[in-house]
Amino acid sequence: MKLHSPTFEKALRRRVKQTVAASPALRREARTVRRWRKEYSLALIFRVAISIGVGALAWFAGSKTQQPATALAVVTLWMFFLLFTHAQRLLTTLYGEGDLSALSLLPVTNVTIFRWQFQKFVRRSGMSLLDLLCGLSAVAWWLGFPPLKWLALLPIAALAWLTLLALAMLLAINFPSFPYAIVSAVAPIIGLALFFAREYVGPALLATLDRAAPHLNVVLPVGWPISLFQLLLPETSWLIATLLLPTVAIIWTIRHSMSRLQSTYEFHEIVVGEAPDLVPEEAAAQAAISETSSTDQPFHIGVTAIEDIIRARHFMAAPQWRERGWFEEVLWRWLTVREKTLAEFVFPDGFIITNAWKGIAKTFVITMLLALVAAYVFPMARNWMLGIGLFITGFQALGRMLDAGRAFQAILCSGVNIPMYAVYPIGYRELGRLLMKYATVQAPALLAFTVFASVLTAAVIKQPVVMGAIIGCKLAILVVGARAFALALSFSSNTNDTSGFHFHVFALIGLIVFGGILFLLLAGAGLAWPTQWIAWLFCLAAVAQSYAFFRIYGWFYNRTRFDLMAFPRQ
Amino acid sequence: MRIELQSVLKSYGPVRALDQVSLHIEPGQIVSLLGPNGAGKTTLIRCLAGIAAPDKGTIQFDDEELRRDRMDLRKRMQLLPDFPFHFWEQSVARNIAIVLRLFDADGAGTEERVLELLRDFDMLPLALRPVASLSRGQSYKAALVAMFAADRELLLLDEPFASGIDPHAIDAFKRHARAAAGRGRTIIYSTQLLDVAERFSDRVCVIHRGELRAFDTLDTLRERARDKDNVLEELFRQLREST
Numbered sequence: 001m002k003l004h005s006p007t008f009e010k011a012l013r014r015r016v017k018q019t020v021a022a023s024p025a026l027r028r029e030a031r032t033v034r035r036w037r038k039e040y041s042l043a044l045i046f047r048v049a050i051s052i053g054v055g056a057l058a059w060f061a062g063s064k065t066q067q068p069a070t071a072l073a074v075v076t077l078w079m080f081f082l083l084f085t086h087a088q089r090l091l092t093t094l095y096g097e098g099d100l101s102a103l104s105l106l107p108v109t110n111v112t113i114f115r116w117q118f119q120k121f122v123r124r125s126g127m128s129l130l131d132l133l134c135g136l137s138a139v140a141w142w143l144g145f146p147p148l149k150w151l152a153l154l155p156i157a158a159l160a161w162l163t164l165l166a167l168a169m170l171l172a173i174n175f176p177s178f179p180y181a182i183v184s185a186v187a188p189i190i191g192l193a194l195f196f197a198r199e200y201v202g203p204a205l206l207a208t209l210d211r212a213a214p215h216l217n218v219v220l221p222v223g224w225p226i227s228l229f230q231l232l233l234p235e236t237s238w239l240i241a242t243l244l245l246p247t248v249a250i251i252w253t254i255r256h257s258m259s260r261l262q263s264t265y266e267f268h269e270i271v272v273g274e275a276p277d278l279v280p281e282e283a284a285a286q287a288a289i290s291e292t293s294s295t296d297q298p299f300h301i302g303v304t305a306i307e308d309i310i311r312a313r314h315f316m317a318a319p320q321w322r323e324r325g326w327f328e329e330v331l332w333r334w335l336t337v338r339e340k341t342l343a344e345f346v347f348p349d350g351f352i353i354t355n356a357w358k359g360i361a362k363t364f365v366i367t368m369l370l371a372l373v374a375a376y377v378f379p380m381a382r383n384w385m386l387g388i389g390l391f392i393t394g395f396q397a398l399g400r401m402l403d404a405g406r407a408f409q410a411i412l413c414s415g416v417n418i419p420m421y422a423v424y425p426i427g428y429r430e431l432g433r434l435l436m437k438y439a440t441v442q443a444p445a446l447l448a449f450t451v452f453a454s455v456l457t458a459a460v461i462k463q464p465v466v467m468g469a470i471i472g473c474k475l476a477i478l479v480v481g482a483r484a485f486a487l488a489l490s491f492s493s494n495t496n497d498t499s500g501f502h503f504h505v506f507a508l509i510g511l512i513v514f515g516g517i518l519f520l521l522l523a524g525a526g527l528a529w530p531t532q533w534i535a536w537l538f539c540l541a542a543v544a545q546s547y548a549f550f551r552i553y554g555w556f557y558n559r560t561r562f563d564l565m566a567f568p569r570q
Numbered sequence: 571m572r573i574e575l576q577s578v579l580k581s582y583g584p585v586r587a588l589d590q591v592s593l594h595i596e597p598g599q600i601v602s603l604l605g606p607n608g609a610g611k612t613t614l615i616r617c618l619a620g621i622a623a624p625d626k627g628t629i630q631f632d633d634e635e636l637r638r639d640r641m642d643l644r645k646r647m648q649l650l651p652d653f654p655f656h657f658w659e660q661s662v663a664r665n666i667a668i669v670l671r672l673f674d675a676d677g678a679g680t681e682e683r684v685l686e687l688l689r690d691f692d693m694l695p696l697a698l699r700p701v702a703s704l705s706r707g708q709s710y711k712a713a714l715v716a717m718f719a720a721d722r723e724l725l726l727l728d729e730p731f732a733s734g735i736d737p738h739a740i741d742a743f744k745r746h747a748r749a750a751a752g753r754g755r756t757i758i759y760s761t762q763l764l765d766v767a768e769r770f771s772d773r774v775c776v777i778h779r780g781e782l783r784a785f786d787t788l789d790t791l792r793e794r795a796r797d798k799d800n801v802l803e804e805l806f807r808q809l810r811e812s813t
Binding site: 101105301303306307309310311312313315316341342344345348349406411412413414418420422423424425426427428429430500557558559560561562563564565 | 583612616619620621622623624636637638639641644645649651652653655657659660661663664666667668669670671672673676680681682684685688694695697698706728
């Protein structure tokens, strides 16, 4: 089912072109609009450059190590990263896109809107197929494949692409609250840092990749179809062909995943009961009774009762989130009256901190137990279990620290995305202060996590445990310190602060790039010498630099140097 | 609140959304912004709200320049976009409470004002429903209740008459806006409905291709017009002919 008519669109486009061509004034206007579109063309060129970059990296890894598995591991790792960006993209396209509210007003069914949004997701994912083709072609070129073998690259890339989509759908369905956006944001920063530090860490990194490549391609499901490439090599074990079975099984889930996503695709309910936030206890009890009764009608409170609630100012009462746990209690006591108001705006459903950290601890303990069991049954799997466990819980912890609730959520409004805070009298520093306090209060939990994880890692890689503990402490300090930097970037999202040709735009871009690199350098220096006291100074300098960046960006923000809105990406 | 715009210029790429717009608006007026689609009405409203940053020129409220860190000035005005920003899972009443607290307008007596507004906009039976369960018109009415309850000095509304609200709510909106203007509040709204603008504004501001083409009372515009019964229609006809 289509939301548009291609024949009509084609005829309309032809007619518009004819009309524009006939009028000099319209031709002039069309030329200016075309200039405006250049931004999108540049984004496309940049994305194609990334695909070529993936190919170049695979070619480089292969030619340096002379191992096809290592070259393929580069493609696998890239696909692993794309898995998170795709899961995030799917969730955003289906549930968080600005034009959904407008689409829901159209006289079309939710199924139609779902299909429309889903095909948008598939279309946007097309570039990952190009990444795969570039990566596999680079390896094939390096190995000097004959023309016939080149043909086999197409089905392998297609299988890998479909596996990527299927896995992204499975992640979106089963783990919708995982901080995919943070993985998508942090991974390129790590990549960039490694690129700049390649002189120092390059050889060690390549050697590690070379050692891990055979396992990496088998442990990560995105690597299964990519491993099929090895069937094209001489003297290959045909056992690799068995990876085709789980690959097909994953692709097979697409149909089921689609129907599951579709079944939960509802924008609004026509008839619902009262919101639970203001319903008095007796009325709620009555509601529970009425819900268990045979009638299908939702429970509603009478007008007189509503009047009483309003008159008694129940609706203005401050929320009681402090009872939710220790962290909530501490944070609530720390916040000023104004910050409590802002907290209600940022987290309308309340803070959930204690339970979230309990969840992270549970996941951590489970993966450690699995690693312990694996150490006895299948020793090689132990490190992989540990690695996967640390990866998942590490990003969950980072997600907690960078959580900003609804503060920076953008709403499509007259063709542009406007962040929610921009419409209300909410200041840069007061909102920043609230979110800093929110992150700082979680510091003890983060410290416990980073110290424990670092000590464990140090023990596994046979390094002194004390060194692991020190690195854990520093990591916690750096993550809390980086919050200020990340906050400024959150304010920067959904603004046009880095577009156009103005002095302040270049100043801001320079500030962001320089600030980011400086933070990474200072943090890297702080972690590089675990036992020397000067390294602590580097850590503190990184924290100070992050705060300074927040304040400098705030200067541009407060002086109204850019719009608090951005044109939606096509 | 006295509003002063001096040579405000705002461009989006090659498109000039506001071109040297200068305005002076005294408190206690209802000002309608008129102009063809893409003329710059919404941009002007966004500039006044501090969302859009003028490339050049200044915006002053009571002789003080509007900047984003001037929270005292920002708390004195409120913007209502064409699609209001709500907390969809929260009830109408909770949404109103959050807005009132953000504007520090939750003092004693607020509850009676909220109650009166909920009744006037026929929203009382829906006050405890989640906003997500309301129709577009109802959710806009919820935002209007919050806006009038907060009672700021400057109210900025983008296309309030195209928001899907029913005739009774339109009438309530006009009554409350008129009463607010009587208390010295300034209401600036954009619209495409010329007859509404003609009857419901103290001053009309016509923008075309980012330029301010007219800013006057209807009586003054009528004096200049040839067709005295259709002043704004004539003005729009002239705009069209001039392009």
